[in-house]
Structures are given as C-alpha cells and as structure tokens.
Amino acid sequence: MKEEGIERKLGMRTLLFPVFVLIAIVTGLALGFGFRSDSSVVATYGIPLGLFFMIYPAMAKVRLDEMGSSLKSIRTVGLMVILNYAIAPFLVAGIAYFFVYFVYMNLGIIGSSVASQMLVGIILLGVAPCIAMVMIWTDLAHGNLPLGVSFVAWNSIIQIITTPFLIYLLARTSVTVSPMLILESVLLYLVLPMLAGIATRRIFRNRDYFSRLLKTLGSVQTIALLLTIVVMFWGEGYGIIDTPSLVWMVGIVMLIFYFVLFHMGYFTSRKLGYNYPDSTAIGFTVSARDFEVSIAIALAAFSAYPYVAITTAIGPLLEIPLMLFLVWVQLGREQRVNVPFGNISAEVAK
Secondary structure, three states: OOOOOHHHHHOHHHHHHHHHHHHHHHHHHHHHHHOHHHHHHHHHHHHHHHHHHHHHHHHOOOOHHHHHHHHOOHHHHHHHHHHHHHHHHHHHHHHHHHHHHHHHOOOOOOOHHHHHHHHHHHHHHHHOEOOOOHHHHHHHOOOOHHHHHHHHHHHHHHHHHHHHHHHHHHHOOOOOOOHHHHHHHHHHHHHHHHHHHHHHHHHOOOHHHHHHHHHHHHHHHHHHHHHHHHHHHHHHOHHHHHOHHHHHHHHHHHHHHHHHHHHHHHHHHHHOOOOHHHHHHHHHHHHOEOHHHHHHHHHHHOOOOHHHHHHHHHHHHHHHHHHHHHHHHHHHHHOOOOOOOOOOOHHHHO
16 A cells, blocks of 8 residues: 555644744734734734634643543653753753853854843743643644643643742842732633533543534634634734844744654653654643743832843744644654554553
8 A cells, every 4th residue: 555645644734834933923013013003902812812713712622631640640741851951951041051152142143231131031931831732733633632631731830830930030130029910810711611511521532523513623823823823923923024034033043942842742742652742742742831930020029121021922933833844854754753643651650
C-alpha cells in the first residue's frame, strides 16, 4: 500500500492554518493602526471572550475521573514542578542575558537603559507558567488534556509563592503578586470553561450526537483562536507598530526559549517513559507563559520603565504564533511516534 503523504496525515486545514494565522495577525495590526482609540476596549472584552470559546471546547472533552487521577500523580506533578520552577526561569534568564547584553549591546543595537528594561520584561515572561492557553495548545496537539488541566490547577497555586521570589532572584527587584489576579484568571480561564464543559457532557449524553457536537466545537475553537489573534494584535499591537526593532529582538529570544523549553519538557518526559500525549502536555506546560500576570506586574511595579511593559506586551503577541508552530511540529511528530494514543500511562500514574 502506498504510504500516505503528509497532507493526508495532517489534513489540509492543519497545513494551511499558519496562513490563516498570518492573515489574522495582519488584520489585527491593520485594525490597530486604523482604529487605535478603540484598541483598549477591544482588548479588555474581546480577549477574555475569545479565550473562553477557545478553552471551552477543550474542556468539553475532559472527564472528571481522568483529571482526578492526573491531579494525584505525584511523579508526574513532581517532574512538572522541577522543570517549570527549578529550571525554566533560569534558562529563560540565561538566554535573555546572553542576547541582550552580549549580542544586542555589543553590536550597538540598543543602549544600556533599554537593554536592562528589556531584560526585566523577558524575565517577567519567564517566571510565571501559563494557567490558561496551555490547555489550548495541548488540545490542538492531541496531548493529554486532563493532565494539562491538572497542571494548570497546580500552577495557579504554586506561582503565587514562587513568582515574587524568582523575580527578586533573577531581576533583583521586590514585587508582590496579587492572589486575586491569579484567582481571576483561574475563574475565567479554568473554572467557567470547565463548568460549561461538564454541563455540555451532561446535557448531550447521546454518544453519537456528542461526537458530532465535539467536531462542531472544534470549528468554534479554531474560529475563536483566529478572532482572538485579531483582537489581541488590534488591542496590544501598538508595541509592534511603535517599536518594530524591539519586536525582532524580543522575538529571537522568545523563539529560542520556547523551542528549548518545550523540547526540554517533551524529551525529558519521553526518556522517563511517558507516552506522546503525556509528554506533549508536559512540554506545553513547561514552555507556555502566563502573560496576564507578567503584564500586570510590569504595569504595577515597573510603571516608570516603559520598555518593561512594552516587552511583556509583545510577549503574548509572539507567543501565539510560536506556540502554534510547536503545535504544528507536534502533529507531524505524532505521526512518527509508534505509541498508543491515550491518557497517562499506567506505569507513570502509579
């Protein structure tokens, strides 16, 4: 039998999705340039709404018993904590120090003031693991979604304690992280979509109908993702419009640390015997960043230093296309991994 081509394996929609993302980015920047006065209102309401309809379809697939077993997997949670808090922030800071001070400053591209502010902004992006969009990337890449949700629950608690400590250690600046900010993100991006997903599963009990509904929700998720990209670049794209040189400098650093962090999590998990879905969930949990917390800290603690806030605002604009690239890489990798698809393996769950 003739081997199927990559187009048949991944599907043309997946292969063409980067084109749709690029169109969404350009559309958002154009709207931001033409209707900048409306950008703050659009971002305030559009981004949470878009994120809800991105996360809700994924939550409709989650079974509570599967998530419960993932929450109690001490070995898996321990691995995530080590990678996310003992390694990832220091790796991000090291990459940032190298490029900002040894590359950009030595080449005369930026001065010391901008360099130090950019460095703090990147560190802010690096210290707080994601508690929202990581579920979307995990779902799109066919990772273990219940495991990803359990990681979100753990990270929402742990980062309240670790984020101020890591910022002080890496940026030598004392900050406080409001538990209410974390609680708001958890309620908006975890609890509400989860309740909606549970209600959907209970209302539509018929398996055949529910299967068709999930396909429809998958299309809703794709449309919501593209519209969120438009809204985000409309609302926050001023950083790209006003400081284009800062974009490519931050972009190089972020491209490297996202790629390195994801594959550190993915390949470490594979070496420890985890299957593709579990390793993918761990990889995205280690690499995705909590830009809501980073931007809030930048605005509250570093208001006198504008490039800190601009750097953290550029972060999520670059994160979405970069993470979608990793999703695309994983979908191709999934076809080459001869491991049964499923949730956390029995060996690892012990």
